[in-house]
Amino acid sequence: MPEAQGSADDGLASAIAACRLRGARVTPLREAVLRTLWAAERPLGAYELRDQLSEEMGRQISAPSIYRTLDFLCEQGVAVRIESRNAYIACNHPEDDHACVLFVCNDCGLSSEIENKKLERLLAADAEALGFSIDHRVLELSGSCADCRG
Amino acid sequence: MPEAQGSADDGLASAIAACRLRGARVTPLREAVLRTLWAAERPLGAYELRDQLSEEMGRQISAPSIYRTLDFLCEQGVAVRIESRNAYIACNHPEDDHACVLFVCNDCGLSSEIENKKLERLLAADAEALGFSIDHRVLELSGSCADCRG
DNA sequence: CCGTCCAATGCAATATTGTTGCATTTGGAG
DNA sequence: CTCCAAATGCAACAATATTGCATTGGACGG
Numbered sequence: 001m002p003e004a005q006g007s008a009d010d011g012l013a014s015a016i017a018a019c020r021l022r023g024a025r026v027t028p029l030r031e032a033v034l035r036t037l038w039a040a041e042r043p044l045g046a047y048e049l050r051d052q053l054s055e056e057m058g059r060q061i062s063a064p065s066i067y068r069t070l071d072f073l074c075e076q077g078v079a080v081r082i083e084s085r086n087a088y089i090a091c092n093h094p095e096d097d098h099a100c101v102l103f104v105c106n107d108c109g110l111s112s113e114i115e116n117k118k119l120e121r122l123l124a125a126d127a128e129a130l131g132f133s134i135d136h137r138v139l140e141l142s143g144s145c146a147d148c149r150g
Numbered sequence: 151m152p153e154a155q156g157s158a159d160d161g162l163a164s165a166i167a168a169c170r171l172r173g174a175r176v177t178p179l180r181e182a183v184l185r186t187l188w189a190a191e192r193p194l195g196a197y198e199l200r201d202q203l204s205e206e207m208g209r210q211i212s213a214p215s216i217y218r219t220l221d222f223l224c225e226q227g228v229a230v231r232i233e234s235r236n237a238y239i240a241c242n243h244p245e246d247d248h249a250c251v252l253f254v255c256n257d258c259g260l261s262s263e264i265e266n267k268k269l270e271r272l273l274a275a276d277a278e279a280l281g282f283s284i285d286h287r288v289l290e291l292s293g294s295c296a297d298c299r300g
Numbered sequence: 301c302c303g304t305c306c307a308a309t310g311c312a313a314t315a316t317t318g319t320t321g322c323a324t325t326t327g328g329a330g
Numbered sequence: 331c332t333c334c335a336a337a338t339g340c341a342a343c344a345a346t347a348t349t350g351c352a353t354t355g356g357a358c359g360g
Contacts, residue, residue, distance in 0.1 A: 025327080027337065046317070065338060067318065072337095083234040084288045086317065101273065103282050114276050122269045123251065123291065130262060131296030132253050138234045138290040141273065146281025158340085177308065196346070213311060217347065222308095234345065 011092050012038045015078040024076055032057065033069045034090060037079055041111020043087035046070060082111070084140045099137070105145035112145075158188040161242050165228040174226055182207065183219045187229055192259020193237035196220060224295060232261070234290045249287070255295035262295075 012035055019026050032053055032141035037044060044052075050066045070088055080091045082104060089111045093100070099120045100113040127134050162185055169176050182203055187194060194202075200216045221237055223229035230241045232254060239261045243250070249270045250263040277284050 025336075027326090029338075047187075060339090062338085062340060063317085064319070064340080068337080084286075085291070102274060103277065103280060103284075105282075106285065112280060112282075114280070116272060116276060119269060119272045119276075122266060122272070126251060126264050126266060127253065127291065127293070130253060130264070131299065132255075132262075132291070133294045133299055134291050135256065135293040136234075136291070138288055138292075140288040141277065141282070141284050141286070142228075142248070142288075143277075143285040144283045149281065149283055175307075177355095179309075210310090212309085212311060213346085214311080214348070218308080 009038075011090065013114050015076075015090065018080060019076045022076070024072070024118075029061070029065060030072060033066070034073055034078060037073075037088060037090040040089075041083070043082050043085055043089045043104065044109055045085075045087045049088070051074050080113070082140060083138050084142065101139045101141065102143045104140060105148055107144055107148035110145045110147070159285050161240065162188045165226075165240065169226045169228060172226070174222075179203075179211070179215060180219050180222060183216070184223055184228060187223075187238060189241040190239075191240045193232050193254065193261055194237055195235075195237045199238070230263075232290060234292065251289045251291065253295070254290060254292045255298055257290050257294055257298035260295045260297070 014027050015034060015038075016031060019030075033049060036049060036052055036056075046063065046066050049070075050061050050063055051068070054061045070079060070081070074081055074088075078091055080102070081086050081088050082102065085104070091113065093113065093115075099117065100115050103112045103114065104110070123134070123137070126132075165184060165188075166176050166181060169180075183199060186199060186202055186206075188210065196216050199220075200211050200213055203216070204211045220229060220231070224231055224238075228241055229238050230252070231238050232252065235254065238271065241263065243263065243265075250265050253262045253264065254260070273284070273287070276282075
């Protein structure tokens with residue numbers, strides 16, 4: 001579940017608005033996928049989304065459609081792929097550059113994106129020292145969230 | 151290519167020794183997979199390993215054997231799976247706890263594992279603040295290495 | 301040396317995840 | 331309205347990963 005920051009509806013609405021501002025087309029399928037991600041309480045796989053949306057929309061949605069839609073949403077910065085799970089979540093800070101750390105609970109799936117500027121600086125310094133130019137970062141920490149640690 | 155630190159042979163030998171010290175069985179297949187990873191100049195996929203080893207060993211190695219072997223090597227800390235690529239590399243510091251950052255060049259595949267204690271502390275602090283207990287970390291940065299930036 | 305046992309491997313089938321190519325539809329610009 | 335490009339539908343397929351069960355092989359006690 002994307003961490004609280006207004007309601008999921010607010011998040012969805014502002015994500016859609018952000019896409020439109022950039023001139024991107026928010027089609028019914030794209031909106032439905034994003035809505036499903038916002039409503040989910042955990043990361044969803046592509047085929048899970050396909051099944052759920054096929055039911056919701058009363059017709060078969062194909063895997064390629066789902067993947068293309070997810071690509072679009074990730075490019076727009078309103079969804080994020082979790083590499084270590086082959087799954088996706090809605091992203092609640094489309095404005096910044098996704099320089100965040102993702103905590104994912106193995107138990108309930110709760111996913112929290114945390115920004116940490118100091119950490120960014122350390123990574124940038126390491127990259128600099130190596131002469132490495134960073135295109136894409138994957139920072140995923142899995143374990144147990146506060147609720148599930150019982 | 152695992153970064154220089156003695157020769158690849160030294161790395162391979164010490165990785166094998168480390169496994170044996172723990173009482174783990176280092177079979178011909180396990181050794182061959184690890185040797186191939188050490189010799190590779192880039193991360194290798196499971197099926198790539200299967201094909202290469204099938205040729206080397208003069209018989210068909212099956213996918214399950216490869217996956218089981220890779221699981222073993224990762225558990226032993228002598229190999230690492232790169233989640234963002236579905237690929238594996240040999241690990242050159244089986245001694246510590248794999249609290250490292252991995253830089254992977256999109257161009258040549260060069261993979262450098264960097265330790266960064268400050269970064270570890272920051273992540274631990276974020277986790278603490280969330281009440282989150284970390285099981286597994288994935289820190290993978292892809293981009294262009296110094297040589298490929300030309 | 302022999303038998304027993306268990307970990308490791310072989311192997312076939314299958315599941316899951318992701319992609320390609322091409323036809324068709326849709327929505328917006330002119 | 332017409333045209334164009336983007337989006338979607340769809341079938342086939344490719345790549346990655348797992349399951350279940352049979353077989354092998356080495357370690358160890360006798």
